[in-house]
Each structure stands twice: as C-alpha cells, then as structure tokens.
Amino acid sequence: MRVAQLDTAAQAFGDPAADIWSGITANKVSLVPAPVAMQTSRYVMSKWRDGQFGKVSSVGVQVLHNGEELAIRLEWENPQANLQRFENNDFPDGAAILFPLTRHAPLFMGAPGEPVDIWHWRADRPDTAHGNLATGIGTSSMVNEDAAVTRSLYRQGRWAVVYRRALSVQTPAAQTVQFTLGKPVKMAFAVWDGGNAERGGLKAFSPQWLEVTPQS
Amino acid sequence: MNKVEIGREIDGVVRKPKRQLAMVFDLNKCLGCHTCSIACKQQWTREEGQENMWWTVVNTLPGRGTPRDWEDMGGGFDAQGRQLPSLIPTREDFGDDFEFNKEEVFNGGKGVQNYLQPKNSRGEKPSWSPNWDEDQGGGEYPNSHFFYFPRLCNHCTHPACLEACPRNAIYKREEDGVVLVNENHCKGYRFCMEACPYKRIYYNHVRDISQKCIFCLPRIEKGVAPACARQCPGRMRFVGYLDDKDGPIHKLVNEWQVALPLHEEYGTQPNVYYVPPMSPPSIGPDGKVEHSKPRIPLEYLESLFGPRVKEALATIEREKARKRNGEESELMDALIVYKWPDDIFPDFVADPANL
Numbered sequence: 001m002r003v004a005q006l007d008t009a010a011q012a013f014g015d016p017a018a019d020i021w022s023g024i025t026a027n028k029v030s031l032v033p034a035p036v037a038m039q040t041s042r043y044v045m046s047k048w049r050d051g052q053f054g055k056v057s058s059v060g061v062q063v064l065h066n067g068e069e070l071a072i073r074l075e076w077e078n079p080q081a082n083l084q085r086f087e088n089n090d091f092p093d094g095a096a097i098l099f100p101l102t103r104h105a106p107l108f109m110g111a112p113g114e115p116v117d118i119w120h121w122r123a124d125r126p127d128t129a130h131g132n133l134a135t136g137i138g139t140s141s142m143v144n145e146d147a148a149v150t151r152s153l154y155r156q157g158r159w160a161v162v163y164r165r166a167l168s169v170q171t172p173a174a175q176t177v178q179f180t181l182g183k184p185v186k187m188a189f190a191v192w193d194g195g196n197a198e199r200g201g202l203k204a205f206s207p208q209w210l211e212v213t214p215q216s
Numbered sequence: 217m218n219k220v221e222i223g224r225e226i227d228g229v230v231r232k233p234k235r236q237l238a239m240v241f242d243l244n245k246c247l248g249c250h251t252c253s254i255a256c257k258q259q260w261t262r263e264e265g266q267e268n269m270w271w272t273v274v275n276t277l278p279g280r281g282t283p284r285d286w287e288d289m290g291g292g293f294d295a296q297g298r299q300l301p302s303l304i305p306t307r308e309d310f311g312d313d314f315e316f317n318k319e320e321v322f323n324g325g326k327g328v329q330n331y332l333q334p335k336n337s338r339g340e341k342p343s344w345s346p347n348w349d350e351d352q353g354g355g356e357y358p359n360s361h362f363f364y365f366p367r368l369c370n371h372c373t374h375p376a377c378l379e380a381c382p383r384n385a386i387y388k389r390e391e392d393g394v395v396l397v398n399e400n401h402c403k404g405y406r407f408c409m410e411a412c413p414y415k416r417i418y419y420n421h422v423r424d425i426s427q428k429c430i431f432c433l434p435r436i437e438k439g440v441a442p443a444c445a446r447q448c449p450g451r452m453r454f455v456g457y458l459d460d461k462d463g464p465i466h467k468l469v470n471e472w473q474v475a476l477p478l479h480e481e482y483g484t485q486p487n488v489y490y491v492p493p494m495s496p497p498s499i500g501p502d503g504k505v506e507h508s509k510p511r512i513p514l515e516y517l518e519s520l521f522g523p524r525v526k527e528a529l530a531t532i533e534r535e536k537a538r539k540r541n542g543e544e545s546e547l548m549d550a551l552i553v554y555k556w557p558d559d560i561f562p563d564f565v566a567d568p569a570n571l
C-alpha cells in the first residue's frame with residue numbers, strides 16, 4: 001500500500017470525521033480470533049476454548065502523511081460502545097497497531113530479541129495510544145504513554161480511530177517504529193470488543209502484515 | 217520470564233516453595249470486632265481506587281459472605297487439575313463503598329429533617345455491603361446459631377490466580393510462599409479475579425490493576441506480624457511457617473490436626489487453616505437438650521472444612537475436658553496463647569513501634 005504525501009496541515013486529518021478521509025482508499029484487513037492454543041493462561045484456554053471472542057472480522061485501514069506526520073485511521077464494527085472501566089467487569093473497547101522493530105520479528109507479539117512496537121488505543125483513555133514493547137505473547141510492557149495522538153468517534157455501531165505521529169521521533173529506533181519516505185513499513189492490527197469482556201489475548205487480530213510505504 | 221522460571225509450569229505442575237508461611241484462625245476466639253479488617257484497611261487500602269477493598273474481611277456464618285454468594289461462583293481446579301470457569305464479582309457483590317450525607321445532617325442544619333443514609337458508588341441506595349447479613353446466622357430459635365469467619369487470600373500452594381494470569385504478573389515467593397501481584401506488570405485484565413475460587417482479589421479502577429492481601433510483606437521482612445494478626449484482640453490469628461516443628465502452626469495443622477483448610481475441594485491448597493467452632497448442644501422439639509447434636513450442624517461445618525471436622529472437634533472437646541479436670545493439655549495451652557506474642561507468631565514478635 002503506497003501512501004502519497006498530502007499538502008495539508010495535521011489538524012485536517014487528526015479527526016476521524018474529517019473530510020479528507022473520504023478521499024483516502026480504505027484497505028479492508030481481515031481479522032481472526034487470536035488462537036486459543038496461543039493463550040498464555042490455562043484459565044483463559046479452558047474458559048474460552050469455544051472461541052467465543054474476537055468476532056470483529058475486519059478493520060478498514062487508511063493511511064496518509066503530510067511529510068511531517070503520518071496518520072492511520074482504523075474503522076471497525078462494534079455493535080455497542082464500551083467506554084468505561086469502573087465496575088469490576090467493565091472492559092473498554094480497544095484497538096492496536098503492531099510494528100516489527102527487527103526484520104523478522106513475528107507478528108505474534110514478537111519474540112526474544114525480535115521486539116515489536118504496539119500502539120494501543122483504548123476507549124477509556126481515548127486521546128493517546130500507549131506505546132508498548134513486546135518480545136513474545138504476554139510480555140508487552142508500556143514504554144511510552146504517548147506513542148501517538150489519537151482521536152476516536154463512535155457512530156452507528158462503528159468505531160473510527162485516527163492515530164497521528166511524527167514520521168520520525170527522537171526515541172531510540174530500537175524502541176519505536178520510524179517512518180522514512182520511500183521505505184516500506186509492516187503493520188498488523190488487533191481489536192478488542194470490551195462488551196464481550198475481551199482483554200489481553202482475547203482479541204481479533206490480523207494474521208498477515210500490511211505493508212505501507214509513505215512516499216514523497 | 218516464563219512460568220517455569222517462577223516455579224510454576226503452564227501445564228499446572230505444582231512446585232512447592234522452600235518454605236510456606238501460613239495462618240491458623242481459631243474460630244472459637246473470634247469476637248467479630250473487625251479490628252483485623254480495619255488494621256489492614258489503615259495499613260494498605262486507603263488510596264483512591266481502593267475504597268471498596270477489604271483484603272481481609274470478617275463474615276457471619278452461615279451467611280452469604282464477601283463477595284455475596286462467592287461459594288457459588290466457581291473457579292479453582294477440578295480433580296484432574298483443570299481450571300474451572302468462574303466470573304468476576306461486581307462491586308455490588310463485594311459490598312461496594314458508601315458515602316453518607318454527613319455534611320447535610322451534621323453541618324447543614326438539616327439534622328432534624330433528614331437522617332444519615334448511605335449511597336453506593338453509583339449514587340444509589342445500597343442493597344448489599346461487606347457485612348450486610350452480619351449476626352443473622354442460621355437455624356431457628358432455640359437452635360439459632362452463628363460464628364464469625366475471617367477471610368483473606370490463602371497464599372495457596374497451587375494458586376489459581378497465578379495460573380490464570382497471562383502476563384506472569386502474579387508470583388509465589390520461593391522463600392515463604394507468599395503470593396503477590398507485581399503491580400508494575402499487571403495490566404488489569406482481571407483473569408485472576410475470575411479464577412480465584414475464594415474471590416479474594418479486588419480491582420483498583422484508578423490504577424487499572426488487581427490488588428489483594430500481601431501477607432504484610434514489608435512487616436514480615438522486619439519480623440513484625442501482619443497487621444490483622446498483631447491487632448487481633450481475640451488473639452485468634454496464628455502466623456508462622458508450616459514446617460516449623462516448634463511453632464503453633466505446625467502443631468495445630470499437622471500434629472493435632474485441629475486446623476483445617478477452607479474448601480479444600482477447590483484444589484488450590486490454601487494456606488489459611490481454621491480451628492472449627494464448637495457449639496452448645498441443640499434443643500429438641502420437646503425442649504430437651506440433645507447432647508449428641510451440636511447446635512451448629514456438623515454437615516454445615518463439613519461443607520466448609522471437609523470430613524475431618526468431626527475428628528478435629530472431638531480432639532478439641534477431649535483436650536478441653538482434660539484441662540477442665542486439671543490435667544495438662546498442650547493443645548489447649550497452644551490455643552489459649554498464654555504468652556503473647558511469642559506463642560502466637562513466634563517468628564514475628566517485633567514491635568512495629570520500635571522500628
């Protein structure tokens with residue numbers, strides 16, 4: 001997927017409802033439930049062995065940049081918005097974008113020595129995506145509270161979230177993805193339906209990389 | 217870090233820690249004063265997000281407990297060691313926390329028109345609290361009965377909470393078997409709250425983490441007994457290492473076998489043991505005393521502590537009789553606790569005031 005440079009101010013695309021997005025092609029990325037066999041908890045494996053989770057089947061992905069900032073807009077169907085995290089059984093909806101930080105880092109949350117960078121948005125803290133590093137399933141750890149600026153919108157049974165960040169940032173390259181014009185970047189996606197008590201490994205995820213090249 | 221490194225395997229193989237700290241609660245001495253719960257609250261759960269937490273709580277039994285009807289919620293392991301499904305108790309189940317209209321009644325000049333009334337965290341009139349059914353108990357007059365029942369995390373040998381955490385955020389200490397949630401690693405998924413059959417884990421919604429009894433670790437490490445035990449006016453909370461042959465725990469659990477685990481069938485191998493409550497005999501329909509029938513039905517105690525209750529109660533009665541007859545009884549002496557704190561938590565006698 002090639003992403004052309006738009007001559008526009010960042011404010012014009014930070015909002016998921018901004019006009020500019022209607023002109024950007026949406027890639028429909030298929031999602032599947034995270035495999036039960038890969039859950040790192042016997043309890044989770046046993047309680048959710050019937051796979052009653054991860055039912056969001058696809059996410060629409062749009063990307064644009066203006067030479068300074070890159071924006072990724074995700075949109076998916078979620079019949080009910082779950083914004084809260086107060087009751088013990090409240091789980092907010094969420095979405096994440098995963099970037100490999102080494103050439104062969106596996107899409108399944110990385111591996112030892114093969115870290116991945118995960119931008120995690122959640123409906124209970126909608127204005128920022130947490131930056132997580134992971135080197136395997138169950139290892140993600142938050143390293144940056146503001147990995148990307150996010151804006152979200154829930155309308156007619158659908159979530160739309162825009163993640164925005166400078167193409168390159170000061171953080172050591174080993175800790176976060178950097179976007180270079182002309183250079184392809186791989187990404188993968190995950191979505192949590194909080195209304196179905198989805199959290200952690202209970203999610204829908206894209207089993208294939210989406211390759212994105214910001215162009216000059 | 218994977219589960220093998222922390223002494224547990226993902227397939228549920230149980231590896232015991234080098235030593236295990238344990239508690240014995242003598243239910244015959246509990247006053248139901250809640251000093252333990254307040255001591256714990258003062259020490260550990262006064263922050264925002266912890267308002268509804270009672271890491272240790274004292275219920276009246278027979279009763280619905282805290283959280284309400286927790287024994288019907290499932291969790292733990294089956295006989296094959298498989299984890300059983302359960303659910304997350306709600307704030308309402310735990311009893312939530314209340315705000316009272318104190319300003320209005322005490323300072324607002326409305327003391328005559330209005331009265332003190334609680335509101336729960338949703339601003340509603342509460343339908344439950346951690347001790348809503350306090351002192352109700354069971355049975356019909358003249359056989360009505362109840363006893364007080366303190367509960368806290370059992371620091372299980374096979375902790376269902378630990379096995380349920382997909383992030384290895386829960387660990388069991390090799391040196392003393394204390395089960396802890398690593399708050400830096402916990403992401404508030406609450407699988408532990410689901411899996412724990414004793415429902416002794418709370419959710420801190422402000423910090424988005426799970427929290428529970430830490431066996432007063434910072435005190436223990438300085439030779440000070442846990443707050444609930446040291447403050448207990450009933451002197452009914454024994455603390456020590458299970459393998460300490462000279463300590464009261466080993467004596468009560470292994471030698472005299474009068475202290476029994478709660479719901480052993482949950483499969484987590486809990487490390488809090490209870491000396492079951494004695495009770496006076498029942499009164500029959502004809503008004504006669506039925507000496508063979510204790511007022512707290514044996515079946516009820518068996519439903520909590522298993523089939524060994526009968527034997528444990530018989531041992532206590534036998535030793536009590538010896539003492540009454542002026543004979544020596546090591547068991548009675550241990551339960552009475554003549555020398556405090558040496559006889560009740562011998563390894564943790566340091567006075568926190570001197571630290």
Ligand code: SF4
Pocket residue numbers: 368369370371372374375376377378395411412413414415416417428484
């Ligand atoms: S009582 Fe529950 S929280 Fe405590 S160790 Fe056992 S399973 Fe874990």
Ligand code: SF4
Pocket residue numbers: 245246247248249250251252253274364366444447448449450451452453
């Ligand atoms: S402080 Fe002791 S006597 Fe009082 S309720 Fe707690 S365990 Fe019972």
